[in-house]
Structures are given as C-alpha cells and as structure tokens.
Amino acid sequence: MIIKSAEFKGAFVDWRNLPEVDLPEIAMAGRSNVGKSSLINKILNRRNLAKSSSTPGKTRTINFYLINQSFHLVDLPGYGYAKVSRAEQQKWGQIIENYLKNRKQLRGVIHLLDIRHEPTENDLLMKEWLSHYDIPILIVATKADKISRGARQKHLQVISRKLDLDLGLKPLVFSAQTGEGTAEIHKAIEEIIGNYRPPLMSN
Ligand SMILES: Nc1nc2c(ncn2[C@@H]2O[C@H](COP(=O)(O)OP(=O)(O)O)[C@@H](O)[C@H]2O)c(=O)[nH]1
Numbered sequence: 381m382i383i384k385s386a387e388f389k390g391a392f393v394d395w396r397n398l399p400e401v402d403l404p405e406i407a408m409a410g411r412s413n414v415g416k417s418s419l420i421n422k423i424l425n426r427r428n429l430a431k432s433s434s435t436p437g438k439t440r441t442i443n444f445y446l447i448n449q450s451f452h453l454v455d456l457p458g459y460g461y462a463k464v465s466r467a468e469q470q471k472w473g474q475i476i477e478n479y480l481k482n483r484k485q486l487r488g489v490i491h492l493l494d495i496r497h498e499p500t501e502n503d504l505l506m507k508e509w510l511s512h513y514d515i516p517i518l519i520v521a522t523k524a525d526k527i528s529r530g531a532r533q534k535h536l537q538v539i540s541r542k543l544d545l546d547l548g549l550k551p552l553v554f555s556a557q558t559g560e561g562t563a564e565i566h567k568a569i570e571e572i573i574g575n576y577r578p579p580l581m582s583n
C-alpha cells in the first residue's frame with residue numbers, strides 16, 4: 381500500500397459525533413503505552429502525525445485520520461493506565477465499547493499487545509468485545525525489538541494462549557523502531573478495506 385495522503389480529521393469523545401462520511405474504518409486498540417501512536421506513524425510513514433505522548437493515559441479521545449482519501453484509521457483511547465481512577469477507566473471502557481458496538485463504518489480492529497507482557501484483564505475484555513460484536517481482528521505484538529529473536533515464540537505463545545486465539549489468528553510481529561511488520565500490516569489493512577461494500581442507497 382502506498383500512503384499518498386494522511387490527515388488528522390479530529391478528536392472525538394462520543395461516537396455519535398463522529399464524521400458521518402461513508403468510508404471504511406480500521407481502528408487501533410490497546411493498552412496505554414503499548415505503542416499505538418508509534419505504529420500509526422510508522423505505517424503511515426509520518427514522523428509525528430499521531431502524537432506519541434510522554435504522559436501515558438492522557439488521550440481519552442477517538443482520533444480520526446483520513447488516509448488516501450479512501451479510508452479512516454481510528455486511534456481508540458488507550459486503556460488500563462494504572463494512575464487513572466477506576467471511574468475514569470470505566471468511562472473509557474464505555475467510549476470504546478459504544479464505538480465498537482455502534483459504528484457502522486468499522487471494518488476491523490488492530491489489537492495491539494506488547495510482546496514482552498502477558499495480556500491483562502483489559503486486553504481480555506477487549507478481545508471479548510471484538511468477538512461478541514463479530515468484528516474482524518488483527519493481533520499485533522508490538523516492540524519486538526525489545527526482546528531477542530530466540531525469545532519470540534515463547535512470548536507469542538503466552539499471548540495466544542492467554543487470549544485463547546484460534547490457530548488462524550497468529551499475532552503479527554511489529555517494531556516501530558526497526559519497521560519490521562510494516563508491510564504485513566499494510567497488506568492486512570488492504571485486505572480488510574478491500575472487503576468493504578458501500579451500503580446501497582435507498583430512499
Ligand atoms: N523500542 C521500542 N519502543 C517503542 C516501540 N513502539 C513504541 N515505543 C515506545 O513506547 C512508548 C509509548 O509509545 P506510544 O506510541 O506513545 O504508545 P501509545 O500510548 O500506545 O500510543 C514511547 O516511548 C515509544 O517511543 C517499538 O516498537 N520499539
């Protein structure tokens with residue numbers, strides 16, 4: 381996939397205020413600090429389009445990017461940041477679940493997990509929502525440069541087992557540092573977007 385254009389289109393709190401444009405959408409989900417902004421910048425080949433914040437847990441908005449005038453990439457609020465109150469975390473959960481449940485343009489979710497860590501309760505909840513709402517998923521294991529090649533399989537197995545992934549749903553290995561996995565993510569996005577059929581107009 382060639383990225384010809386990538387524009388930030390806004391930050392939203394309520395799914396009801398999202399752009400009504402009828403373009404397919406792919407959303408990114410994951411824990412705060414898992415590497416979402418870094419992945420977005422890397423796959424779009426932009427240095428700082430998605431702000432990589434040094435104060436984790438701050439973004440609680442749904443951020444919209446328009447790519448090649450043909451689809452939206454959506455950055456969901458990172459969940460599970462420990463220093464945020466429980467009530468606040470529940471609010472984020474609602475923002476995310478409402479989006480997943482109601483957004484008609486949504487075609488798939490890229491679920492990011494840090495390759496080094498065992499999935500958390502929040503990661504499991506995310507996976508449950510995606511299954512429940514029948515949303516196609518791509519699991520991406522981030523920060524692959526932080527462990528040795530030899531340790532990869534073991535870490536990937538922990539993730540697959542904990543998330544109870546089907547055999548066909550192998551995590552894709554990614555590093556924003558080295559760019560590993562970028563081509564595979566492009567391909568996956570093209571496949572997900574390619575499946576899009578605009579709804580028939582009716583009156
Ligand atoms: N070594 C390494 N660090 C990464 C990678 N991806 C993200 N980071 C770092 O992890 C921190 C959080 O990244 P960010 O993209 O802001 O995470 P977000 O909160 O999920 O958007 C930042 O300090 C990044 O530089 C990666 O692939 N490799």
Ligand SMILES: [Mg+2]
Binds near residue numbers: 417432439
């Ligand atoms: Mg971010």
